[in-house]
Amino acid sequence: MLQGDSLSLARLITLVERESPDAPEILRLAGPHAGGGHRIGFTGPPGSGKSTLVDQVTGRLRAAQATVGVIAVDPSSPFSGGALLGDRIRMERHYRDSGVYIRSMGTRGGHGGLPSAIERAVMLVEASGKEYVLVETVGVGQTELDVMDAADTVVVVLVPEAGDTVQTMKAGLMEIGDIFVVNKADRDGADKLARGIETSLHLSARESSWTAPVLTTQANEDVGTEELIDAVSRHREASEASGELADRRRRRMATQFFKTLEAKVHAALHDVIASDGEVRTVVDRVENGEVDPYTAATEMLRDRELVRNWLSALDS
């Protein structure tokens, strides 16, 4: 994998994703080789053309001889149907290119836990030597915003017709965007939207040496892709110079540490709960409304025996 072999990379990501017993060792060995890539996150409402934009950016980076990894984050298992199939077809031209690695990952069911799995996958892609890692989300929601923590540069992609959607969501997106893209810029309202975003950015006046640019693209026609890549380079240089890039990476590492700690504690707790008859009795009483869930949880944690078992599970 360290030599850039895609099949090895795919296998190791799967092992780490499934929390195989080898996962800790894989991460320990890969860790020192990661951190060399630039991570570009793409987020925005469904239908804003993020996949097409990621496809065009990939094409341009490849034309400049850079290697690219793409992680498409799939917010819930049902999405493995229509939308992603479309994405796969669009990305097909890159599938046989050994300089591009593409992977879809789900987040369903893993609150707080799975953005962490995405972070691990990105780390492995970096360790395999990819110079750029593009992380793309399907929709916009809390999980998707969290996924963007993994990025060095966050690109928010919007479309003119987003209308109410943008009204509703821009606050959350305004905060995280390093670069804004109005895609499908040939449609009515594109300039108005771009100006609106600029005004909002101006009003929010973040404490930062970087002023987020607002670009227009037509990803279907590959219009504006080069300007986007230039803006990413400028953001990278500016955030390296200001120390922001290093700060983000430090925060990311600390977050990963705490998330891993929490995930391990959860897993151990669930093991104990699953194997403990007394816990099952309490759950039955909660389900039947004999005791409220909050009181039952408080009492459960006073149970020394349970807590001891749980500690043993943590150790193993």
Added chain:
Amino acid sequence: MLQGDSLSLARLITLVERESPDAPEILRLAGPHAGGGHRIGFTGPPGSGKSTLVDQVTGRLRAAQATVGVIAVDPSSPFSGGALLGDRIRMERHYRDSGVYIRSMGTRGGHGGLPSAIERAVMLVEASGKEYVLVETVGVGQTELDVMDAADTVVVVLVPEAGDTVQTMKAGLMEIGDIFVVNKADRDGADKLARGIETSLHLSARESSWTAPVLTTQANEDVGTEELIDAVSRHREASEASGELADRRRRRMATQFFKTLEAKVHAALHDVIASDGEVRTVVDRVENGEVDPYTAATEMLRDRELVRNWLSALDS
């Protein structure tokens, strides 16, 4: 609060939301009084008119002398700006009505934890005697889907122009909807969308005695509201008769129990971490890239002293 006083209800929700030391006692005392209301969840893309629909449903239920609580779930703190201000103005006609209680709640930052805070608030609203509790989300994402676990009847609200959005998201929404509403039904494509949803529902063929109806509304004009309320009543009767309602409530109680357990364990872990100098040293090493976060977390949990402190924190 048990006598329906809105000010007391607001204060108790705030205490529970902020995890005041009185929260466990409040929940223990309120618990036996909850469970009497019917909970209707409203979800769907931003801009689909959920707030207006909730407003009209509230008006109709009040006209029939029923009392109503409304919890508007606000996926992230920045949303307290534009969109929700609009909602508040729309709901204004109900603000002086003591038979209606309205509350906005955030979910930001509380993965998996905060849908649980919403569940607790809904429980308090029920305990205060409201016969219907309407839970409304702003957007659609994993967090919002989870919020719908708190509902007895889930209403999915879509609009004709949703287009790609619906294509992308319907899989997740299809699974959770008990009733589908095509709002803004005077616009082009409404019938096509309604038929498309019916086809999808037919194809997914869930194992259930309830077939989700697809209704059309124009919430701005109060068209279709009565039919929606009828459909909710039919769903309630059907799910009572089939045992589905009881099953959902049992599952909800068990989920609350496990979430509370996890939240307490997290809080205790964070207390220990915050006050432990040795942990701080490890975090520094992780931030500086001297050790990878996964290896550091694994080693940390082998530290008997830390784990002992953490257990004491759990007990308090």
